[in-house]
Amino acid sequence: xxxxxxxxxxxxxxxxxxxxxxxxxxxxxxxxxxxxxxxxxxxxxxxxxxxxxxxxxxxxxxxxxxxxxxxxxxxxxxxxxxxxxxxxxxxxxxxxxxxxxxxxxxxxxxxxxxxxxxxxxxxxxxxxxxxxxxxxxxxxxxxxxxxxxxxxxxxxxxxxxxxxxxxxxxxxxxxxxxxxxxxxxxxxxxxxxxxxxxxxxxxxxxxxxxxxxxxxxxxxxxxxxxxxxxxxxxxxxxxxxxxxxxxxxxxxxxxxxxxxxxxxxxxxxxxxxxxxxxxxxxxxxxxxxxxxxxxxxxxxxxxxxxxxxxxxxxxxxxxxxxxxxxxxxxxxxxxxxxxxxxxxxxxxxxxxxxxxxxxxxxxxxxxxxxxxxxxxxxxxxxxxxxxxxxxxxxxxxxxxxxxxxxxxxxxxxxxxxxxxxxxxxxxxxxx
Amino acid sequence: xxxxxxxxxxxxxxxxxxxxxxxxxxxxxxxxxxxxxxxxxxxxxxxxxxxxxxxxxxxxxxxxxxxxxxxxxxxxxxxxxxxxxxxxxxxxxxxxxxxxxxxxxxxxxxxxxxxxxxxxxxxxxxxxxxxxxxxxxxxxxxxxxxxxxxxxxxxxxxxxxxxxxxxxxxxxxxxxxxxxxxxxxxxxxxxxxxxxxxxxxxxxxxxxxxxxxxxxxxxxxxxxxxxxxxxxxxxxxxxxxxxxxxxxxxxxxxxxxxxxxxxxxxxxxxxxxxxxxxxxxxxxxxxxxxxxxxxxxxxxxxxxxxxxxxxxxxxxxxxxxxxxx
Numbered sequence: 184x185x186x187x188x189x190x191x192x193x194x195x196x197x198x199x200x201x202x203x204x205x206x207x208x209x210x211x212x213x214x215x216x217x218x219x220x221x222x223x224x225x226x227x228x229x230x231x232x233x234x235x236x237x238x239x240x241x242x243x244x245x246x247x248x249x250x251x252x253x254x255x256x257x258x259x260x261x262x263x264x265x266x267x268x269x270x271x272x273x274x275x276x277x278x279x280x281x282x283x284x285x286x287x288x289x290x291x292x293x294x295x296x297x298x299x300x301x302x303x304x305x306x307x308x309x310x311x312x313x314x315x316x317x318x319x320x321x322x323x324x325x326x327x328x329x330x331x332x333x334x335x336x337x338x339x340x341x342x343x344x345x346x347x348x349x350x351x352x353x354x355x356x357x358x359x360x361x362x363x364x365x366x367x368x369x370x371x372x373x374x375x376x377x378x379x380x381x382x383x384x385x386x387x388x389x390x391x392x393x394x395x396x397x398x399x400x401x402x403x404x405x406x407x408x409x410x411x412x413x414x415x416x417x418x419x420x421x422x423x424x425x426x427x428x429x430x431x432x433x434x435x436x437x438x439x440x441x442x443x444x445x446x447x448x449x450x451x452x453x454x455x456x457x458x459x460x461x462x463x464x465x466x467x468x469x470x471x472x473x474x475x476x477x478x479x480x481x482x483x484x485x486x487x488x489x490x491x492x493x494x495x496x497x498x499x500x501x502x503x504x505x506x507x508x509x510x511x512x513x514x515x516x517x518x519x520x521x522x523x524x525x526x527x528x529x530x531x532x533x534x535x536x537x538x539x540x541x542x543x544x545x546x547x548x549x550x551x552x553x554x555x556x557x558x559x560x561x562x563x564x565x566x567x568x569x570x571x572x573x574x575x576x577x578x579x580x581x582x583x584x585x586x587x588x589x590x591x592x593x594x595x596x597x598x599x600x601x602x603x604x605x606x607x608x609x610x611x612x613x614x
Numbered sequence: 615x616x617x618x619x620x621x622x623x624x625x626x627x628x629x630x631x632x633x634x635x636x637x638x639x640x641x642x643x644x645x646x647x648x649x650x651x652x653x654x655x656x657x658x659x660x661x662x663x664x665x666x667x668x669x670x671x672x673x674x675x676x677x678x679x680x681x682x683x684x685x686x687x688x689x690x691x692x693x694x695x696x697x698x699x700x701x702x703x704x705x706x707x708x709x710x711x712x713x714x715x716x717x718x719x720x721x722x723x724x725x726x727x728x729x730x731x732x733x734x735x736x737x738x739x740x741x742x743x744x745x746x747x748x749x750x751x752x753x754x755x756x757x758x759x760x761x762x763x764x765x766x767x768x769x770x771x772x773x774x775x776x777x778x779x780x781x782x783x784x785x786x787x788x789x790x791x792x793x794x795x796x797x798x799x800x801x802x803x804x805x806x807x808x809x810x811x812x813x814x815x816x817x818x819x820x821x822x823x824x825x826x827x828x829x830x831x832x833x834x835x836x837x838x839x840x841x842x843x844x845x846x847x848x849x850x851x852x853x854x855x856x857x858x859x860x861x862x863x864x865x866x867x868x869x870x871x872x873x874x875x876x877x878x879x880x881x882x883x884x885x886x887x888x889x890x891x892x893x894x895x896x897x898x899x900x901x902x903x904x905x906x907x908x909x910x911x912x913x914x915x916x917x918x919x920x921x922x923x924x925x926x927x928x929x930x931x932x933x934x935x936x937x938x939x
Contacts, residue, residue: 384820388635390735390757390792393819460736504714506734508755 187211188606189227193236193567195220197243198540199556208241210563213605218557234614236567239600240535243543243555244276244564247520248444249420249492251341251513252278252309254300256285260585261497266517267306269495269582271610273518274566274599277308277554278495279546281341282319289314289325294333306609307602308554308564312339315354315365319343324354327363336550339366339420342467342512344402346372351406355415364549366418369402369427370394370468379507381454381469389460391507394469400426407434410441418549419443421494423468425478432487442549443482444490447523448514448589450479456589462503462510463589466494483541484533490549491541493520497585515583518576519590525570525597535570563606567613572598627929630742630749631922633758634799642767642800648921649768649914656692656916666695669726669927673699674716675752676732681887681912682752682761686729689919695726713737714744721745726927729919730754735792748926750919756790762886763796765918767804769911770841773882778805783829783836783877785811785867786845786894787856789818793886794845798824811835813867815856832867837876843884844869844894852893860893870896874905882907 188210195206195218206220209231227233247270253260261269270278280297282288288297288311301309313335317323327338338358345351345367358365375394380386382393403419407430410417422428422443434441448466453476456464464470482488496513503510524542527533547555554564578591602610628641655661671690673683683699690697702716711719713732720728727748730738735755742749753759770777782801788794788810801808802825809827810817811834822828829835836842847863857863864870869883883899883906891897900906 382819384823387818387820387824388795390755390795392756395819460739501712504712504740506713506732506737506740506755508734 187216187228187231188234189223189231190234190236190241190567191223191227192238193241194238195557196240196536196539197557198536199544199558201536202557203536205238208557208565210606213563215557215559215561215563217559234601237613239567239569239613241565241567242539243557244566244602244604245274245521245542246277246279246546246552246555247275247493247495247517247542248279248490248546248550249446249494250278250280250517251283251496252280253283253285253497255296260499260502261583263300263304263309264306265582265584266495267304267309269515269517270307271602271604272582272599274521274568274602275307275517276564276566276602276604277310277552278517279336279550280309280311281339282312282314283341287314287319288312288335289317289319291329291333294330294335298334307604310334310336310550310552312337312366314338315340315345316350321345321347321350324350324357327358328361331361331363336552337364337366337418340368342368344368344370344372348405348409352409352413355409355413355417359413359415362416364416364418366420367402367406369399369406369419369422371398371402374398374401378469380457380465381471383454383472385454385457389457389507396424396471396475397426399424399468400430403427403430407439407441410434410439414440416440417442421446421449421468421492422482422488423449423471423479424475428478428482428487432482432485435487442489443487444492445479445483445488446492446494446516447520448494448516450476450483450527451523452476452589460507461589462505462507463514463587465507465510465512466514467512480527480531483527483538484531489541489545491520491524491538492546493517497583498587499585503587513587515581515585515588517583518581519588519595521568521599522574522595522597523590526595528570529596563603565603566599567601567603568597568599570597572596574598629926629929631760631926632739632742632749632751634760634763634796634803635758637799637803639803642764642803645764645918645921645925646768646771648924649764649917652917652920653914656913661692662694663692664694665924666690666693666927669695670724671695671697671727671729671923672720672725673697673752674702674720674728674730675700676702676730676737677753679731679752682731685912685915686750686752686919688916689923692916693920693923695923713741717741717744721747726930727923748930750922750926753792755792756795757792758796759792760796761915761919761922762793763800764922765911765915766797766843766884767800768914768918769884769907770882773907774840777801779807780840781807781809781838782841782843783809783811783839784843784845785832785835785869787816787847787851788812788821788845789816790848790851791845797843798826809835809839811867813857832869832873833876836873836881839877839881841882841884842869842874842877846886846888847890847894864893868892868894868896869899871899874899881905884908884911887912
């Protein structure tokens, strides 16, 4: 054997090159050797192992750019192993860890810890952000240069908004020095203070303090002024409101280096799902109203929303089986990212290649990753999926240690059939 | 006496009373009818009956309360139940035991009814999902306080004979008020016309979708009203956060004789208590026996809670018999 594998009989979907055609991929070791429509028309190389893709889609491996991985300290909620298994099952080949309260990634040792645990686990690729400010306190800047050399792909304070305009200005200016990306949790924290869910009729009915939708856009509008001032690359995380998407759409049309992402729950659910105090629907930012949900879909359709990421945030029973006010925020999303996103193809007629791009080439481009496209010499990371396979999400069947999904019993369409990371099959239903 | 009151309207039999949202008119009517019978019992020298003999009622209060807890305690005792009061201070909760742990622990003691007050919206419902007994909501966060709405309805019905067609002005901190929410649901169901009067800081989002008329001037809101319900303004919300000062609040939203003059001449004044005299209501007006029914509300409270205990335990027996058959 030469260590070559031929993936034949696939529907190739490579958003970076605009390819959606029958074809195949030849890999050697952990790299792509050749690929393309009609690649094996003359037959696959005789010395290669053959994997028949059965006409399923073969796309670059999904990159989930927003994952909370609560190690160290929160292993009972999720470990590197369980998160990796969840990713593999969901067709995700690379995850990017967010800093949070347990793990403020503000020094090299934390990045090295993540890199070591990723090597030990060795299932999917695990990357990380660095924090914008030390201990995510919103005051002093982290060492962007050193952290970036140590592997931090971009900088964010996770689910904490950088509220101080002067600190944000300096963070953007300093990041621009190294051409680094700043990722903001766009929510005006003083306006959102004590808020438990989206402000509106449901919040009033439930007697829960609301967060007005404008808390999102006002932070983005402020930041856009600072982007104009500094020229830095800026990314608004998990946008959820029509107003925020409009603001970003306009900024893009003015040529500002601005991008954003959203998570599947923001285009799948609205705030009526919170009814009966379902704490599995408690997320930050909160689920918005129906008009906002529809605006998120339009943002994905027209490209204003560059990336779809799961915002995977595992929480155990003890963090969720509480009165709504006391419950933690978060939804596990690694295993539902692909099918919930594909619903936008099935139900909303968004082209498949566009949706795949939001989870592959787009995050790779923003974060400067070598993954995310099919090309000779690139890592042999891909996801083979059946876009039409029907199944039902079962919380207790999830690979994640935590089962906090509001999509239990939710019928979906689209399944990862084989997840290939560096040439290894880390999940497979086809061979 | 109580046995003569028809309860066939309570279908399906309700195990818990958690809120007034969605409770049909017939069910409210029959609860009020049953309450009437207990008013008489409470006015006798011998106030005690034995309908709940052998039953255990636990009052679980995660939030301080004197009057509501006492009212439930008396209601239980007058029906012959064994009543235990449990105050769970928030500091004890912070030591680790979760609400669900507390619920399971209490449930293991085989109470028949828990009356629960909690500072968090939805907490009483959450607790009710984990126990096998009946649960009466004695107030959860800013969500609901169903027995308060029922006792208000009983008070109004006795004075005005019917709730239908009455104009009821609810004035004050609507945003944080569970009393307001329960009353809005109940009064709308019963065909009353509900007005809310408050500064915009104390009105929650989308409240106009609740079938109410919104006013920001007291004089407009209580004009020709039959009933004026004043709400308590929490101390921590008086000084600068939601309203600039207590004197400014009283000036514009407190009920005094001058403002009252625009209401109907026989308009009744209500307050769930405890009152902030001179803040939401003029002290002398609160004591005016011709206008204020505040003490009557307290009396009705015991009767209404007896009716609620009676109904849910009847349903308990029915369910138990059903499952045993």
